[in-house]
Amino acid sequence: MISESLIGNDPFSEPTLMTDDPRLLRITSAQPYPLLFATISGAHLYGFPSPDSDFDLRGAHILPLERVLGLEVKDETVEDSRIIEGLEMDIVSHDVKKFFSLLLKKNGYVLEQLYSPLIVHTTPEHQELKDIAKGCITRHHSHHYLGFVHTQWELFLKEQPPRVKPLLYVYRVLLTGSWMMRTGEVEANLVTLNESFRLSYLPDLIARKLNGPEQATLTDTDLAFYRSEFERLRAELEAAHQASSLREAPxxxxxxxxxxxxxxxxxxxGILS
Known part of the structure; x- marks a missing residue:
């Protein structure tokens, strides 16, 4: 495998070269096991990172044979959350067998990680995996997004005063799910999604989130409107599932x-690098 640092726009296209913070490259290269790929998820992927947003590094690693042939398999998932070289990092990677198994389930997380255009480390096998995973996208991935958005909405309501950031996560989930049901494509960037959905209030919400905490809370009047939008968009996702022509199973x-x-x-x- 040959490591490259890349970024692309179309989640199903070949990526193009990127210049990014070299600390991310060093942090990625220091991971304990060889990586099939590593990408950035979270607010950076979703299109609304704040200056203080952490970096959600996600990927698939390759455990050595002696680790997977025994009775107990350790480090199927590797997690590390701390400040490294001045960057607040949240690192999660799965061994390739676990990652591939998750692709065969209605798991939107791994699809978003795989197709993230914010690529820090890639290999020829990464591109091969993206080609294969197109055949794993099903209409039942809507259940992932419907379940996830219920949790996100409850988290949003618990905060007093309610904040813009968790609300943006709610809409990101809803639009990603609806887009997948309609097109069979994985798109997690809220700004890009809104080029098609054209929700007039989203640019203002994103700007408020980017401009800092003093503008990132909502009033009761706001809440009533955004609740109605949540219910409308959730119904649209359910309808998109019913109308989807996507396959029933991988x-x-x-x-x-x-x-x-x-x-x-x-x-x-043994020969990968």
Missing amino acids: EESARQSLNDLLIRVRKTQ
Whole structure:
């Protein structure tokens, strides 16, 4: 595997070269196991990072054979949250077998991580995995987004006064889910999504979030409006699920291709870099 630092715009296209903070590259290269890929998720991916937003580094790593052949498999998930080189980092990666297994379930998180255009580390196998994963997107991924948005909405309501940031997460989830049901594509950037959905209030909410905490709370009048929008968009997501022409289950060819890729990666792990 050859590591590159890349970024792209279309989640299903070839990425293009990026120049980014070299600390991210050093942090990524210091991870305990070889990486199939590493991308940035969270507010940076969603299109509304604040100057103090942490970096959510997500990826898939490759455990050595001796770690996966025994009775107990350790480090299937590696997590690390701390300040590194002055950057607030939240790092989560899954071993490739676990990551591939999650792709075969209605898990929107791993799809968003895989197709994130904010790529810090990539390999030829990363692009191969993105090609395979197109066959794993199903209409039942809507259940992930409907369940996730319920949790996000409850978190938003618990805060007093209610804040803009969790509200943006609510709308991001709803629009990502609806877009996937309509197009079969993975798009997590709220700014990009709104080019199609054209919600007139989103640019102001995003600007308030970016401008700092003093503008990032909402009034009771705001809350009534945004509740009605939440209910409307949730109903649209449910309708998009019902109308979706996406497959009911991952393609069998995608399952077989994931199995073949996993075996190949395991066999060559000793020479990967």
